[in-house]
Amino acid sequence: MTLERPIAPDPYELLPTVPSFTLSSDDVPNGEPMDARYAHGSVGGGNVSPHLAWSDFPAETKSFVVTCFDPDAPTGSGFWHWALVNVPTSVTELPRGVKESELGGAFSVRNDYGDTGYGGAAPPAGDRPHRYVFAVHAVDVDRLDIPPSASPAAVGFNLAFHTLARSAIRPTYQIKE
Known part of the structure; x- marks a missing residue:
């Protein structure tokens, strides 16, 4: 079996264009390989969410959504690793290994592992480097009206109607054979 594919x-290049803002990370450099601590435990990683920080978002922002x-x-x-919704505007930085209980009512919907919270990188061994798109969405409502049992696709659908601005960084991860 081969994993060759286009x-x-x-x-985010396929969605309507929205303004951007500043997004940075002390842990996952844009376009560069991530450390194994941000990979999933099933591939020997630490399954720790990375540090993210953002600024210069629109003044009318009422909450944020963070996705991977x-x-x-x-x-x-594709594969959803994280969808953290209803992050209050008082939060503009997530520390490495963030605990949702410290985020003023924010919560993660289930990821494609079937768990809630951050699920680290786990590309198939020997496959090319995978891009992990960490995006922060500035949202025009205090809370997206979705339950914790929602899928990341449902979050994305809601974001289509409520995103004021978005910024993303795209580190990579690869497991060599």
């Missing part, structure tokens, strides 16, 4: 498009998506997963639909 490179998937960046999902792997468009390179060999699934035909």
Whole structure:
């Protein structure tokens, strides 16, 4: 069996254009390989969410949504690693290994592992480097009206109607054979 396939498009390039703002990380450099601590435990990683910080978002922002998506997963639909919703505007930085209980009512919906919270990188061994798109969405409502049992796709659908601005960084991860 081979995993040869075309490179998937960046999902945010397919959505309507919105303004951007400043997004940075002390842990996952844009376009560079991530450390194994941010990979999933099933591949020997630490399954720790990385530090993220953002600024210069629109003044009318009422909350944030933080997501992590792997468009390179060999699934035909990518792989959602994280969707953290209803982050209050008082939070503009997530420390490494953030605890949702410290985020004023924010919560994660289930990821494609079937768990809630951050699920680290786990590309198939020997596959090309995968891009992990960490995005912060500035949202025009205090809370997205979705339950914790919602899928990341449902979060994305709601974001289509409530995103004021978005910024993303795209570190990579690869497991050599």
